[in-house]
Amino acid sequence: MIVNILIDFSLAFCVGYCWGILFGTPFKGLWMAGLLGGFGHCLRFIELQLGLGLIPSTLIASVTIGLLGIYCSHKVHNPPVVFTMPACITMIPGLFAYRSMLGFIKLSDQATLDRDPKILQEISHNAVLTFSLLFALAVGISISALLFRNKSLKDIHFFDVK
Numbered sequence: 001m002i003v004n005i006l007i008d009f010s011l012a013f014c015v016g017y018c019w020g021i022l023f024g025t026p027f028k029g030l031w032m033a034g035l036l037g038g039f040g041h042c043l044r045f046i047e048l049q050l051g052l053g054l055i056p057s058t059l060i061a062s063v064t065i066g067l068l069g070i071y072c073s074h075k076v077h078n079p080p081v082v083f084t085m086p087a088c089i090t091m092i093p094g095l096f097a098y099r100s101m102l103g104f105i106k107l108s109d110q111a112t113l114d115r116d117p118k119i120l121q122e123i124s125h126n127a128v129l130t131f132s133l134l135f136a137l138a139v140g141i142s143i144s145a146l147l148f149r150n151k152s153l154k155d156i157h158f159f160d161v162k
Contacts, residue, residue, distance in 0.1 A: 001049070005042055012041030012090040019086035028076040029083045036072070036087035040065040044091060055132050058091050062140025070144050084141055093133040100126040 016037020020030040040061040047057035069084035076083075103123035106112045113119060 005045065008045045009038040009042040013038035015041075015090045016083075016087045019089045020083060023082065023086055025082045025086060026076075026078055029078045032069075032072050032076055032078075033083035033086040036065050036068055036083055037090040039068070040087055041090040054129070055136050058133050059136040059140050061091060062088055062137045063143050064140075066141045066144030067147075070148050080144070084144075088137050088141055091133070091137060093130045096126045096130040096133070099123075100130055 013034040017030055017034035019037075020033035025033055043064055044057045044061035047060060048054065052060075065084055065087045066080075069080035069087070072083065073080040100123055103119055103126065106116075106119060107123070
């Protein structure tokens with residue numbers, strides 16, 4: 001289990017880091033993108049292993065990436081979007097989108113539909129899953145921006161007792 005978690009973290013780190021390069025993220029931000037991508041995907045992987053569904057796991061992981069991105073933005077002096085977006089790309093539902101599009105292409109042939117009447121059910125499932133996961137990612141990243149939009153994290157004191 002630990003080996004699988006480390007492999008998941010390493011692969012997601014590479015994906016986040018490389019997408020950061022494509023987005024033009026500064027060097028310090030590349031490491032943050034990799035670490036946040038690895039941590040977020042690893043968190044989702046652990047939640048899936050514990051039996052939580054794919055959509056809630058993705059939402060929790062993207063919220064975590066967004067909140068950590070706000071904190072880390074002050075450490076590397078860059079806006080959070082330069083490393084939270086590459087970090088969340090590790091959780092894009094490409095396989096489900098591919099299966100949806102492949103199913104739509106197969107629908108153009110009536111013989112395929114006659115041979116496999118469950119193809120509409122599969123297409124619907126994959127399309128709904130794709131859109132749900134994309135929505136969870138968008139909401140997860142946006143939550144942190146909405147929570148801290150009027151204040152800088154430097155101005156917020158979490159343990160201020162008056």
